[in-house]
Amino acid sequence: MHVLVCVKQVPDTKIIKINPKTNTLDRRSAPAILNPYDGHAMQEAAKIKREVGGTISVLSMGPPQATAVIKKSIEIGADRGYLISDRAFAGADTLATSYALSKAIERIAEEHPIDLIICGKHAIDGDTGQVGPGIARRVDIPPITNVIEIVEINKPENKIIVKRKVTDGYELIESKFPCLITVEKEINDIEYAPMPNMLKAARYEPMIWSVTDLHNVDRAQLGLKGSPTIVGKMFTPPRPEGGKKLEGTSDEQVNQLVDLLMEQKHLFQYSQSHK
Template identity: 55%
Template sequence: MHILVCVKQVPDTTEIRMDPKTNTMDRSSAPTIINPFDAHAVEEAVKIKKEFGGKVSIISMGPPKAEEVIKKCIEMGADEGYLLTDRAFAGSDTLSTSYILAMGIKKVIEIERIDLLLCGKQAIDGDTAQVGPGIACRLGMPQLTYVESIENFNLKKNVVVVHRKIDNGYEVVQSKLPCLITVEKDINELSFSPLTNMIKAARYKPITWGINDLGGDLSKLGLNGSPTSVQRIFSPKQRVGGELLKGSEDEVVKTLVDKLKGGIRKWQL
């Protein structure tokens, strides 16, 4: 079994700034980490590999320093990694990002078929949850989103059964393989990496591909190829302090009710 996991290097969201000229994140202003949801996808892939055999590959799009996130995945138990990096990719929105990743995945498939594709539910720097489904659509692959547990693999029948999180519980869904699964953090707990994996990760160099390796339509890449854009960024006005009501309990309640009724009448008008 060959499992491919899409991962992203993201800025620590507590320390990010926006570039006022391009209205994009200034990723140089904050330390970077592996996207937490993607880390759980890698953990799940390694868990499946231990049970059924095979190997785990990683694919990531980002600047050259994004190889750090691939090294982290090797430390977690992945076997190999592919880094898609090129200046032409900079500023890509979710549509463009899914296009670039889909091209990279197709190139991986040319080398070795993929039985399962895993992604985190969403990236913490965008919170759109659109890239995983976008990849699946471009590859013509079934997609199972918001998965909180993989119930069963039947390699003889070539199917997988999962629990998908929904508002009031979960639903059980079966899909043919290969398929794309986006995972919740609830799917597992991250484990500690053995020393041998850490040594391997420190020495590992991922396979790197740019636009010349992937091909594709340049008009669909980067800022110019992204149909969505941020028009304006601003901080909301700070709220002023509330009114402190004084008096006895009965007086305060009467005043509060009168104010609420007045607000309702104003809203109805």
């Protein structure tokens, strides 16, 4: 069984700041890390490998320094890693990113047919959750999002059963291979990497592909050219104002509360009439 995991290098959002002049993320203000959701995706792939056998490939897109997240994935249990890195990919939104990754996946699958693709639920720097389903659409396989448990993998019957979280509960879904799943953090706990994996990761050099190494690529769908969406600005939301404390007797407090409610009602009616 061949599992491919898509990972991304992201800034640590616990530390990162927003540039007040440009209203964009100041990526130099925080260290780059493996996207946490992708770490859980990689951990689940390692669990599958232990239980049913097979191999794990890991794929990322980014600048040359993104090889660090490939090495981190090797620590967790990946067998081989691929990085697509080219200025043609720069400025990609989720649509262009899913296109570029799908082309890399097609090339990997030429040599190593893929049974399952695992992605994190979303990247913490973008929080869209669109890249995983976008990849699935482009390579024409079913996506299953928000997975919290892999219930069964039956390779002889070519099927997988997963439990996914939905708004009002949970669903059990069965799918044929190949398919793509995106995982929540609660699917597993990140384990400490064994020493042999750490030594392998330290020496490992991933395969790095430029756009010319991919096949049948439409350059108009890459990078900024292939990105129909842009971020106008980013900002830190203002702190919520504190509540209003009512003083006086019970009757006085009731009267104050009624006045406040009536004031809000009038403001709402005014805003509706001026739309």
